[in-house]
Amino acid sequence: MNLSNIDVTALIIIIAAVWFVVQSISATKLPNKFLPLVSIVVGIVISVAYSYLSTKNIQLEQDLFFGLFAGFSASGLDDTLTKSVSGLINSFVGILVSKAADSASITDTSASPDTTASTTK
Structure with missing residues (x-):
């Protein structure tokens, strides 16, 4: 296997x-635990197909790799993007919720003296 002539552009396209x-497959009812295996099989199939279509020469060992x-x-x-994006969204939502709770508590404390004053009169 000769890795000295790696076509990085082709590898990025394959990925x-x-x-x-x-x-597309994950939108089906296939359990998520099988997606990494599906990813590997699809990667091998696409790599071999790309090699055959681009050069009409299949170097099986290199294409499998x-x-x-x-x-x-x-x-x-996919795992990294999913966790990173959901982590950012959760952090952003947490900040918004805490600010909303702080502003609600400030509003509640300013409203409570008025209600006590009106009940004592």
Whole structure:
């Protein structure tokens, strides 16, 4: 296996294609625990197909390696993006909720003397 002539652009295209296909498959009723395995299989299939369509020459060992790499990369990319984006959203929502709670408590404390004053008169 000769890794000295790695086509980085092709590898990025394969990773993006694998990610897109796996996202499409994840919309089905397939359990999420199988998605990394599906990602690897799809990566190998797309890598071999890309190699055959671009050069009409299949270097099986190299294509399997690139397919595994693309599958793991797409799976990790999805996991990272999902956790990062949900973490940012949760942090942002938490800040908004705490500010809303603070402003509500300030409003409640300013309203409570008026209600006590009106009840004593």
